Amino acid sequence: xxxxxxxxxxxxxxxxxxxxxxxxxxxxxxxxxxxxxxxxxxxxxxxxxxxxxxxxxxxxxxxxxxxxxxxxxxxxxxxxxxxxxxxxxxxxxxxxxxxxxxxxxxxxxxxxxxxxxxxxxxxxxxxxxxxxxxxxxxxxxxxxxxxxxxxxxxxxxxxxxxxxxxxxxxxxxxxxxxxxxxxxxxxxxxxxxxxxxxxxxxxxxxxxxxxxxxxxxxxxxxxxxxxxxxxxxxxxxxxxxxxxxxxxxxxxxxxxxxxxxxxxxxxxxxxxxxxxxxxxxxxxxxxxxxxxxxxxxxxxxxxxxxxxxxxxxxxxxxxxxxxxxxxxxxxxxxxxxxxxxxxxxxxxxxxxxxxxxxxxxxxxxxxxxxxxxxxxxxxxxxxxxxxxxxxxxxxxxxxxxxxxxxxxxxxxxxxxxxxxxxxxxxxxxxxx
Amino acid sequence: xxxxxxxxxxxxxxxxxxxxxxxxxxxxxxxxxxxxxxxxxxxxxxxxxxxxxxxxxxxxxxxxxxxxxxxxxxxxxxxxxxxxxxxxxxxxxxxxxxxxxxxxxxxxxxxxxxxxxxxxxxxxxxxxxxxxxxxxxxxxxxxxxxxxxxxxxxxxxxxxxxxxxxxxxxxxxxxxxxxxxxxxxxxxxxxxxxxxxxxxxxxxxxxxxxxxxxxxxxxxxxxxxxxxxxxxxxxxxxxxxxxxxxxxxxxxxxxxxxxxxxxxxxxxxxxxxxxxxxxxxxxxxxxxxxxxxxxxxxxxxxxxxxxxxxxxxxxxxxxxxxxxxxxxxxxxxxxxxxxxxxxxxxxxxxxxxxxxxxxxxxxxxxxxxxxxxxxxxxxxxxxxxxxxxxxxxxxxxxxxxxxxxxxxxxxxxxxxxxxxxxxxxxxxxxxx
Numbered sequence: 001x002x003x004x005x006x007x008x009x010x011x012x013x014x015x016x017x018x019x020x021x022x023x024x025x026x027x028x029x030x031x032x033x034x035x036x037x038x039x040x041x042x043x044x045x046x047x048x049x050x051x052x053x054x055x056x057x058x059x060x061x062x063x064x065x066x067x068x069x070x071x072x073x074x075x076x077x078x079x080x081x082x083x084x085x086x087x088x089x090x091x092x093x094x095x096x097x098x099x100x101x102x103x104x105x106x107x108x109x110x111x112x113x114x115x116x117x118x119x120x121x122x123x124x125x126x127x128x129x130x131x132x133x134x135x136x137x138x139x140x141x142x143x144x145x146x147x148x149x150x151x152x153x154x155x156x157x158x159x160x161x162x163x164x165x166x167x168x169x170x171x172x173x174x175x176x177x178x179x180x181x182x183x184x185x186x187x188x189x190x191x192x193x194x195x196x197x198x199x200x201x202x203x204x205x206x207x208x209x210x211x212x213x214x215x216x217x218x219x220x221x222x223x224x225x226x227x228x229x230x231x232x233x234x235x236x237x238x239x240x241x242x243x244x245x246x247x248x249x250x251x252x253x254x255x256x257x258x259x260x261x262x263x264x265x266x267x268x269x270x271x272x273x274x275x276x277x278x279x280x281x282x283x284x285x286x287x288x289x290x291x292x293x294x295x296x297x298x299x300x301x302x303x304x305x306x307x308x309x310x311x312x313x314x315x316x317x318x319x320x321x322x323x324x325x326x327x328x329x330x331x332x333x334x335x336x337x338x339x340x341x342x343x344x345x346x347x348x349x350x351x352x353x354x355x356x357x358x359x360x361x362x363x364x365x366x367x368x369x370x371x372x373x374x375x376x377x378x379x380x381x382x383x384x385x386x387x388x389x390x391x392x393x394x395x396x397x398x399x400x401x402x403x404x405x406x407x408x409x410x411x412x413x414x415x416x417x418x419x420x421x422x423x424x425x426x427x428x429x430x431x432x
Numbered sequence: 433x434x435x436x437x438x439x440x441x442x443x444x445x446x447x448x449x450x451x452x453x454x455x456x457x458x459x460x461x462x463x464x465x466x467x468x469x470x471x472x473x474x475x476x477x478x479x480x481x482x483x484x485x486x487x488x489x490x491x492x493x494x495x496x497x498x499x500x501x502x503x504x505x506x507x508x509x510x511x512x513x514x515x516x517x518x519x520x521x522x523x524x525x526x527x528x529x530x531x532x533x534x535x536x537x538x539x540x541x542x543x544x545x546x547x548x549x550x551x552x553x554x555x556x557x558x559x560x561x562x563x564x565x566x567x568x569x570x571x572x573x574x575x576x577x578x579x580x581x582x583x584x585x586x587x588x589x590x591x592x593x594x595x596x597x598x599x600x601x602x603x604x605x606x607x608x609x610x611x612x613x614x615x616x617x618x619x620x621x622x623x624x625x626x627x628x629x630x631x632x633x634x635x636x637x638x639x640x641x642x643x644x645x646x647x648x649x650x651x652x653x654x655x656x657x658x659x660x661x662x663x664x665x666x667x668x669x670x671x672x673x674x675x676x677x678x679x680x681x682x683x684x685x686x687x688x689x690x691x692x693x694x695x696x697x698x699x700x701x702x703x704x705x706x707x708x709x710x711x712x713x714x715x716x717x718x719x720x721x722x723x724x725x726x727x728x729x730x731x732x733x734x735x736x737x738x739x740x741x742x743x744x745x746x747x748x749x750x751x752x753x754x755x756x757x758x759x760x761x762x763x764x765x766x767x768x769x770x771x772x773x774x775x776x777x778x779x780x781x782x783x784x785x786x787x788x789x790x791x792x793x794x795x796x797x798x799x800x801x802x803x804x805x806x807x808x809x810x811x812x813x814x815x816x817x818x819x820x821x822x823x824x825x826x827x828x829x830x831x832x833x834x835x836x837x838x839x840x841x842x843x844x845x846x847x848x849x850x851x852x853x854x855x856x857x858x859x860x861x862x863x864x
Contacts, residue, residue, distance in 0.1 A: 104735075
């Protein structure tokens, strides 16, 4: 393998190579930087990248003799996540020059494990709907999705093996699906979110964009402090519930086809597939999630609203105003609904290892002004379940289309094992 | 009333006087500053106070013709809560010079409602156990409690009518009890905590120190966006459950006596009192809370741990190390226990309007090195219920001893109404 291919490796493979003395952190970072230099003028995935700073970390890493599980592994960090040595602008001109006093918890933990922060990836404005400059790696005239636009695009484009993203509605799974990578949103609360700009505290979840399933347990073990056990597909074929959800009709034909095709092929592969129907309380669950999002936004962004309103996009101001106009009882009713739905959703997993469900609307939208519909993943974010998108299909324009698997509350291990099995059986289409 | 008595008024009374043109914000702030000048050298309640900056805000307030519900009302802000115009040092030398980029949500909302941030009140180190310099307003040789030490002491000492505090175990109720003020911890999640340094995300709750119950709905309506309805005691005598908890034995005689005396006098006053027994799962609930606290601390404080370990107190390092040594499964077991206890606790409120339960260990400890035992309020913090301490009793040394009332999850309104009734019946002892 030539040095320039190091950027095609997963985080796990890079860590192993470096530990075995078969690669250096400098060579890995150089490979990533070479790719970035070649592609960044089109992709625009990075809000901040300083090659010298990245290389400086890599040289320091190679001088250190440690056994950190991420020793020498470069990562991308969504630009709403604080870094003490790089700006954190949150996709807003308000904070263009902001340099945080500390690293966010996830960044400090990753650095403690030996990771190298390659740079900050583009986020939509405060992880909301207003897009950044990033383009889709498979068609620069299309959106990469949002809000973790740069993280998904950079991982898809082999600029970095893994990147942190966050999800309050669909902000990990949507760009992952549009860009053809794996997006993982753990059970709410699993990864610590201190030092991350809040969007909506009852929903915000830190997660990962990866190209290889094996990177997920590697990061989880480091972030939550549990032993690393390699991810293995279940010994026997899993039981999968097909849940089309009350939002089935907003799924475009390519997304509906991806679910049906996956169901058919997984049945052929030996899985037990069963249709499951979400309870009626799911019908307006996504409305409840959006209400929570707007209400909580309007509280915690009060400072920006008062001091920098003109610097907020119209799109953002509309969300704020919706939240400011909402009374507390409406918000609490929405919170109660999500809590009730979470309890009721547990029954969907009776005898079922994971749900197969539409991931996002369809292929990445044309143009960069609209970053796609958040509603399909939003359902599961609202009730705090772990979810993963797998890049298993393509649409009519040859663009990536993902499927979504959803696990039981706090049963991420089983979800990931099933996801590995599913990906082995379905494979990923060749893209680009 | 002379201008120098304005600092004795509640926030509600100040707001009314200013709205009626009977006082100016400048006169109110001057009264507070006069009190601070007289007493701060002993009390040491303020981490930062700049009289010119406070007066500047007051002059600006008097020039504005607004109808904000807190127009001209000075507030104290615990120094783990970000303020864009004042340092936020969090009780640690690490951040002695830190100036945040933004106001925390609660500060921005209070300012939007017209409040004047008088200054930053002393917190223990990162709202943990290691004390700050604050002394008890009724005996300078004794602790004010922690972690919201300065907020409770400043409100008790008539330096400011109300102050923000936060509670992860007992950090609002403990100092409130020791200092003889009312401490209110709402249901978890009620007041937005964006911009507040995390202690333990699953427990951290923003609340209030006040001298007058009526200030609580005033702040709530502003913070959560609901109409202000004046607090009224229930028309008929409430039903109160006396819950001595599995930790009854750690309550000192004065605290046990306060509960028994309150129960007897409230019965006489017409309330229906009934003993209720916490379920067996409460026996080690406080251990679970402490485990959650240590674990979450060890995640989100990783940056300070890596970069500034020597600047952390030994007490703090011990908490961090306990958390770092804890594996994820232990943490999740503790989380599950608190969730189970919350569900089980609901039955304690069958036919009961509020629980009467020990507030803290007893009178404020002598000396400043130990800020008291967090365990009694910690039980209720663990399960996210609303709680309030009322300054109804004194101990053998004439120091304040509070009682604690606990409400059903998200039924803060009923808790506050009962608390008003209870305080009317029991009254507050004359202190100092």
